[in-house]
Amino acid sequence: MNNDPQVRAEVLKLARLLGRNADELAYLHRLRADDIRRLREQATDVLFEAERRRMQRLALASRLLTPALVAMVAQRAFGPLLAARVAGYLDTSRAAEVARRLPVSFRADMAVEMDPRRVIGLVSQLPAEGIVGVARELRRRDEFVTMGRFAGHLADDALRAVLADLDDEALLRVAFVIEDRDRLDHIFGLVPVARLASLMRTAMDARLWSEALDLLGCLGEPLRAELLNAAADQGDDLLSSMVGAVCDHNLWGVLLPAARAMREESRARLAERLAAMLPQLTATQREGLALEVQSAGFAAGWAIPGAGHGGLDP
Amino acid sequence: MQHDALQKLEEQLGVRPPEGLAALNESEVRALAEVIREALDQQSAALTTAIEGALARLPRPLRGPIRGILR
Numbered sequence: 001m002n003n004d005p006q007v008r009a010e011v012l013k014l015a016r017l018l019g020r021n022a023d024e025l026a027y028l029h030r031l032r033a034d035d036i037r038r039l040r041e042q043a044t045d046v047l048f049e050a051e052r053r054r055m056q057r058l059a060l061a062s063r064l065l066t067p068a069l070v071a072m073v074a075q076r077a078f079g080p081l082l083a084a085r086v087a088g089y090l091d092t093s094r095a096a097e098v099a100r101r102l103p104v105s106f107r108a109d110m111a112v113e114m115d116p117r118r119v120i121g122l123v124s125q126l127p128a129e130g131i132v133g134v135a136r137e138l139r140r141r142d143e144f145v146t147m148g149r150f151a152g153h154l155a156d157d158a159l160r161a162v163l164a165d166l167d168d169e170a171l172l173r174v175a176f177v178i179e180d181r182d183r184l185d186h187i188f189g190l191v192p193v194a195r196l197a198s199l200m201r202t203a204m205d206a207r208l209w210s211e212a213l214d215l216l217g218c219l220g221e222p223l224r225a226e227l228l229n230a231a232a233d234q235g236d237d238l239l240s241s242m243v244g245a246v247c248d249h250n251l252w253g254v255l256l257p258a259a260r261a262m263r264e265e266s267r268a269r270l271a272e273r274l275a276a277m278l279p280q281l282t283a284t285q286r287e288g289l290a291l292e293v294q295s296a297g298f299a300a301g302w303a304i305p306g307a308g309h310g311g312l313d314p
Numbered sequence: 315m316q317h318d319a320l321q322k323l324e325e326q327l328g329v330r331p332p333e334g335l336a337a338l339n340e341s342e343v344r345a346l347a348e349v350i351r352e353a354l355d356q357q358s359a360a361l362t363t364a365i366e367g368a369l370a371r372l373p374r375p376l377r378g379p380i381r382g383i384l385r
Contacts, residue, residue, distance in 0.1 A: 018353040025349070027342045035334030042327045043350055049328075050354050051361055054384070058365070061383040064376060077367035082360060 009145055009177040010036035017043055044115045048088060059089040067094070071101035080109035088118035096125040108137040112146045116153045123153055128161040135162045144173040151187060152180030160190050168202035176211040184218040196230040204238050209245030217254040225261035232266035239273045247277065252289055256296035319343035326350050
């Protein structure tokens with residue numbers, strides 16, 4: 001099986017769409033995440049279009065019913081999967097009226113089945129507190145994949161409300177599987193700077209360095225610098241833990257370019273942690289690190305002992 | 315032939331599948347097409363059952379007009 005978490009997340013999403021266990025689609029782990037995602041989008045379109053006529057007529061028929069009656073029918077006759085599919089055909093404001101009458105648990109069930117692309121209008125009409133309620137239920141179920149599918153489609157006021165409500169661990173896990181990775185810089189720009197420190201602390205305590213470092217790689221330089229400065233400000237234990245994770249997962253290409261934008265004193269502390277870690281590296285790892293340091297632009301200062309250079313000095 | 319299997323999948327999807335699927339062998343592509351076909355069949359059957367269930371739950375005076383729209 002492919003250990004790429006993005007691939008695993010995409011196989012899980014496709015399996016859900018097709019009503020199968022992820023194990024039944026194990027052969028898809030050989031593919032790239034982008035290909036599996038594209039396949040899922042194509043399969044979603046086929047499933048939606050296949051019943052277009054009946055779903056359009058259902059949407060039309062629902063106009064004869066009160067929103068409360070539609071909500072009852074959705075829960076008792078349709079279930080979350082079909083309700084999610086029909087929702088894409090309902091008039092947006094009517095769908096919002098019905099959604100308000102559905103219990104949070106059912107809305108969360110529907111969210112798991114929904115294609116966010118088809119309900120953008122509906123989501124934008126829901127009050128932020130309603131979205132927070134569903135997000136909270138999804139968090140309770142560890143439905144990070146579903147949250148990651150919707151995160152890119154939320155307006156800023158709803159995003160801020162969800163971000164404020166969500167715990168750090170969930171935030172890191174959702175960011176890791178978010179559908180729209182281009183939005184991460186914008187989303188984390190809405191996180192108060194003061195919270196970045198606790199995010200990095202959570203990365204250490206909850207052993208989520210893969211997630212935190214993956215996030216670092218997706219952010220613009222200003223936010224990357226803020227995150228790394230926040231890590232450096234919290235003491236050597238956290239910095240050492242981060243550097244250890246970078247070494248274990250060979251993520252120097254993520255850390256070192258980002259380190260260029262750190263405050264000088266923070267970068268100095270990072271260099272100290274690197275120097276302290278060097279004796280644990282093999283000669284091959286030291287050579288590899290030296291190359292990464294050079295390509296990150298620290299050639300003048302960050303020399304690595306044992307690799308033909310002097311001591312480590314920022 | 316894998317090419318035939320990919321062709322069948324393309325017919326199923328209505329669009330050309332992602333290029334990367336060429337990495338799958340013939341039986342895997344066929345299995346994928348079959349899974350999608352079954353999902354379509356299940357959706358269709360589930361929708362029919364759900365519509366009948368919904369009608370049975372509606373106030374009697376509404377059932378006729380709703381059936382008329384759904385026809």
